[in-house]
Amino acid sequence: MNEKKSSRGLSVQAVVATGIGIAIVFVLKRFVPIPTGVPNTTIDLGEAFLTFLAAIFGPAVGGLTAFFAHLFTDLSWGDPWWSWIIADALFGFLIGYSRNLLKIKQEKLTTGKLVKFNVLQVVANILCWGVLAPLGDIWIYSQPAGKVFLQGVTATITNSLAIGIVATLLLIAYGKTQNQDQKLTKE
Amino acid sequence: MPTKLKTDPKPIAGSQQRAPWINRLSGTTKIVILLGLSAIGMVSYDTRYLVLLTAFAFIFYAAARLKWRQVRGLVYAIIGFTLLNLVLVYVFSPHYGAEIYGSSHVLFGSGFFVVTTEELFYLLNMTLKYIFIVPLILAFLYTTDPSELAAGMNRIKIPYKICYAVELSLRYIPDFMREFKQISLAQQARGLEISKKAGIWQRVKGSSQILLPLVFSSLDRIEVTTRAMRLRRFGTQKKRTWYMSHPLAKLDYGLIFFTVVLIVLGIALFQVNGGRYYNPFN
Numbered sequence: 001m002n003e004k005k006s007s008r009g010l011s012v013q014a015v016v017a018t019g020i021g022i023a024i025v026f027v028l029k030r031f032v033p034i035p036t037g038v039p040n041t042t043i044d045l046g047e048a049f050l051t052f053l054a055a056i057f058g059p060a061v062g063g064l065t066a067f068f069a070h071l072f073t074d075l076s077w078g079d080p081w082w083s084w085i086i087a088d089a090l091f092g093f094l095i096g097y098s099r100n101l102l103k104i105k106q107e108k109l110t111t112g113k114l115v116k117f118n119v120l121q122v123v124a125n126i127l128c129w130g131v132l133a134p135l136g137d138i139w140i141y142s143q144p145a146g147k148v149f150l151q152g153v154t155a156t157i158t159n160s161l162a163i164g165i166v167a168t169l170l171l172i173a174y175g176k177t178q179n180q181d182q183k184l185t186k187e
Numbered sequence: 188m189p190t191k192l193k194t195d196p197k198p199i200a201g202s203q204q205r206a207p208w209i210n211r212l213s214g215t216t217k218i219v220i221l222l223g224l225s226a227i228g229m230v231s232y233d234t235r236y237l238v239l240l241t242a243f244a245f246i247f248y249a250a251a252r253l254k255w256r257q258v259r260g261l262v263y264a265i266i267g268f269t270l271l272n273l274v275l276v277y278v279f280s281p282h283y284g285a286e287i288y289g290s291s292h293v294l295f296g297s298g299f300f301v302v303t304t305e306e307l308f309y310l311l312n313m314t315l316k317y318i319f320i321v322p323l324i325l326a327f328l329y330t331t332d333p334s335e336l337a338a339g340m341n342r343i344k345i346p347y348k349i350c351y352a353v354e355l356s357l358r359y360i361p362d363f364m365r366e367f368k369q370i371s372l373a374q375q376a377r378g379l380e381i382s383k384k385a386g387i388w389q390r391v392k393g394s395s396q397i398l399l400p401l402v403f404s405s406l407d408r409i410e411v412t413t414r415a416m417r418l419r420r421f422g423t424q425k426k427r428t429w430y431m432s433h434p435l436a437k438l439d440y441g442l443i444f445f446t447v448v449l450i451v452l453g454i455a456l457f458q459v460n461g462g463r464y465y466n467p468f469n
Contacts, residue, residue: 009346009348009422010346010349010352010422011422012416012421015351015416015422016352016355016412016413016416017409018352018356019352019358019412020355020356020359021356022352022353022356023355023359023360023362023363024401026360027360027363027364031364031367032367032394034390034391043387043391045391045395045398048395049398052402064349068352068353068356069356072356075324076328077265077268078261078321078324078325079265079268079324080225080320080324082225082226082229140229141229141313141316142232142463143313144276144279144280144283145280146279147272147275147276147279150275150279166398170398170399170402173399173403174402
C-alpha cells in the first residue's frame with residue numbers, strides 16, 4: 001500500500017489504522033475488562049486486538065495505538081499512570097515487528113510463523129509488563145517492589161494468555177481472508 | 188462500577204457549553220497543564236506540594252460546574268481503586284515508610300504488620316499522588332472538544348498526522364461503543380453468556396466472539412476511510428491547519444505561566460528537601 005510520494009511520516013493508512021485502533025482498544029479496555037483479582041490488573045482483550053493490529057500494520061501503528069489507547073483509558077478513570085502507559089507503548093512498538101515475521105498480507109500463515117509470533121509476544125510481554133512497568137513504578141512512583149511485581153507478573157501472564165489465544169485466533173481468521181488462492185492448495 | 192458511562196459517550200467526546208472560562212481555554216493550554224502537573228506530581232513526594240497541586244486542580248473542577256451525578260460513578264471507582272492499592276502496598280511492605288524516612292515511630296501492633304507513623308505518612312502521600320490530578324481531568328474530560336484537542340496537540344509540535352489519528356479515534360469511540368453493544372446484544376440473544384454470572388473462561392470466550400465481527404468491520408472501515416482521505420489528498424503537505432485552532436488568549440498564557448511556576452517550585456523543593464521526599468520526622 002506504499003505510495004511513492006508519501007514517504008514522509010506515516011502513510012494515510014497508518015494514520016487511519018492508528019485512529020481506529022485507538023478507538024477499539026479503548027472501548028475494549030474500558031468496557032470489557034475481566035478482573036483477575038489483583039487490583040488494577042485485568043484480562044485485557046484490548047491488548048489482544050492491539051497485538052493483532054500491530055502485526056498487520058507494524059511498529060509505528062502499534063506503538064502509537066498502545067500509547068494513546070492506554071492514556072485515554074487511564075484518563076477516563078481520572079488517573080494517568082505513566083509507567084504503564086510507556087510500557088504499553090513499547091509493547092505495541094515491539095510487537096509491531098512481528099509484521100516482518102508474519103508477512104500476513106503477502107504470504108501464507110504457517111504454524112511455524114504462529115509459534116514464532118507467540119514466542120515474540122511472550123518475550124515482549126515479559127520485558128514490558130514483568131520488568132519495565134514494575135521498574136517504572138519503583139523509580140517514578142516509588143512503590144514497594146513486592147506489590148508492583150505482583151501486578152507486573154499478573155499482567156504478564158494474563159496478557160500473554162489473552163494475546164496467545166485471542167490474537168492468534170484473529171490472525172488465523174484474518175489470514176484466511178488474504179491470499180485465498182494459495183490457501184486452496186494446502187493439504 | 189459507573190454503569191451510566193457504558194451507554195454515555197459524553198465523558199470522552201462530549202463538550203458542554205456551560206462553564207465560562209474553562210471552555211474558552213485553548214486545547215494547547217489544557218494539554219500543557221495536564222502533562223506538566225502530571226509529570227511533576229508523579230515524581231514529587233512532598234505532601235505540602237501535592238496538597239497545593241490538588242487545590243490548583245480543584246479550581247478547574249469548580250469552573251467546570253459538573254453535577255455530582257455526572258462524576259459520581261467515576262469518583263466511587265477511583266476511591267475503590269485507591270483503597271485496594273493502599274491495602275496491597277501495606278500488606279506487601281508495612282516497613283516501606285520507615286525505610287524511606289529513616290525512622291520508626293510505632294503507633295500500635297507489633298511484628299510484621301506493625302503500624303508506624305512513617306508508613307501512614309507514606310500511604311497518605313501515595314493517596315495524594317493517586318488523586319491530586321483527578322479533579323483536573325474530570326474538568327477537562329467534560330469541557331474539551333476533540334477537534335480542539337487535536338489542534339492543541341499540533342500546536343505543541345506533535346506531528347499533525349498523529350494529532351489527526353487521535354482526532355479520528357475520538358470521533359470513532361462513540362461509534363464503536365454503539366457497535367460493540369449491538370454485537371454484544373445480538374450474541375447474547377443467541378445464548379452467549381458474558382455477564383458476571385459466567386466464569387472467567389466463559390467470559391473470555393464470549394468476549395472474543397464479539398471481537399471477531401468488530402475486528403472485521405473495523406478493518407473494512409480502515410480501508411474505506413483511507414481511500415476517502417487519500418482522495419482528499421491527506422498527508423501530501425508538510426503542515427495542516429485546524430478549524431478549531433484559535434490563538435492563545437491572555438488567560439491561556441497566564442495559566443501556562445502559573446503551571447511553569449508550579450513546576451519550578453516542585454523542582455526547587457527537591458533541592459530544599461534533599462530528594463523527592465518531604466521528611467517531617469527529622
